[in-house]
Amino acid sequence: MQTINFLKPNRDNIKNYSIIGSFLVLVSLIDVISNAFLKINLTSFLPGSLTTLFPLIIGLIGLNMMRIDYSGNKKLDLLNKNINTNNFNALLTLLILFSIIKALPQSLSWMIFDATISGDSKDACTGTGACWTYIKVWFRRFMYGMYPNEFHWRINTAFILVIALGFVGYFMKENLKKYLALYYVIIYPVIAYLVIYYLISGGSFGLQWVETGAWGGLSLTFIVSFFCLIFCFPLGMIFALGRRSNLPAIKYISICYIEFWRGVPLITVLFMSSVMFPMFLPEDFFMDKLVRVIIAITLFEAAYCAEVIRGGLQSLPRGQYDAAKSLGMGYWKMHIFVILPQALKLVIPGIANTFLALVKDTPLIFVVGLAELAGMLALAKTNPKWLGFAMEGYIFASIVFWIICYAMSKYSYNLEAKYKTER
């Protein structure tokens, strides 16, 4: 008869150990689940503190028994390698599992089972769960801000147009490809600006003028992020090259610029753009608050982009510069054809990082009175009719931001894979 040795599981008695071990883990999980979901305490016969510790002890013994090196069973090896390497990791695994299980019933019932979504006023929300009615009623405000309801189609049309224009690059003919950079850096932003100006602002072609103070919600997040992203990248590139220039004037101007903007907090920049900046302008010269904010964020983020791109430039071996020079290429040809294509590839993760931070910084424009998505939430939660639903609003906003940012980071991974070259 085989003797079961608790201290030394090995390959010979793998079956006994893995079956008993997984059975013990299963028991511990069942105990926790029944406790959390069904409110039944299976171990109530045990004295006090032992009841709470019971699943932990049983689970640990189970995992300990399952820990067999090179068992030959693929699933078991995978499990042991990743979450069951030693007793401490096994303990952490169990604790994490248990806390997820314990947290699930409450959050599920709050978010889904006890939640309300019907009705169109606060009175509908009588349950103990979340009040999604709030999001439903305010949805248009969260999307479009104070923009008049009957004109929302103008925002939608403008966005569809801008997105469609963004895809032009994919369908460009081969012989026009060399103008791609020119299109995206200069022509596209201008067209996008005109589209947004004439469609969303209106004022001509029989469209009623809507001032930028009324813009808001997610659409404003998009507008601000879009223009800042599209402008800060080329600007950052210029300053990155400038900082590495041999000409002292250009070099020190770039250094001063970068260090200045990296040294000040965005929130003060935004304040200055809306409060101080107009004082320096001639009296008859008017610049819209939104434009000022976009310029401020662009200048701010360009400094960060510049440093990220400079990192890429510095990581290229000197031989690449030598080779390009020895072929008779001047500064610009060398950078456009040899250096930048390689450096920009290397900095895709860093640029994506900066861009994600930028998108998540846009809520700061609330301090100058522009209410994008998070700003609208802050306004809505102080509405006397809808007091007490801040939680739902913030959850909604975080989900929306998460979707946007996750999509961006996925896209950056794709770009990385697409432009990967072997060295």
Next chain:
Amino acid sequence: MSDPIIKIQNMNKWFGDFQVLKNINLEVEANKKIVVCGPSGSGKSTLIRCINRLEEHQEGDIIVDGNELSEKTKDIEKIRAEVGMVFQQFNLFPHLSILDNCTLAPIWVKKMPKKEAQELALDQLKKVQIDDQANKFPGQLSGGQQQRCAIARALCMQPKIMLFDEPTSALDPEMIKEVLDAMVSLAKGGMTMIVVTHEMGFAKEVADEVIFMDEGMIIEKADTKEFFANPKSDRTKLFLSQIL
């Protein structure tokens, strides 16, 4: 006797306080092949990097094809286009295919039509026997193939002078031969070449003159046969006894 295509007079160069090149005098006539050898750190690479001004010299004159190289030289790119260079580490552009590596400079520097540039590139690639790899990327080729591609890339600019900076030092012994073969056939075609190398076999086969450098100075400069048969200075004798 024709005018020398490269003329270096009393040239001195410092890296900070350290003098790398001391009073260099050198004349190279067109179609001549010069091999530069010497221990590492002797300034061989720096010397040929000065010839297309990848390094700047502080004193003396360097005249390449009638143009003096100095801070005032405006069209340094034009001079560089006339002087091809092959590096120890190949320095191919990893983001471009072999063919694009070769056509990039002719198209954008020489303004050659794309088709013509591609024909020229394929022709040059054929000469170094890698025309079948034209659409691959540098990372997919062996070291020897990459170096031959680098030679073809430099030749696509149709230079008057070719500089080689230890072209075989980063290669496996098996691959050295294929690169040297390409260089020998180029030499036989009448190109002006300055080659920094430790391959004495190559020097014996193609060089008209051999220069021996040590500690930033040209110690000895002699016809190839003379150089190997009876070297004059003791330093050269010592070097040759170690390397041969």
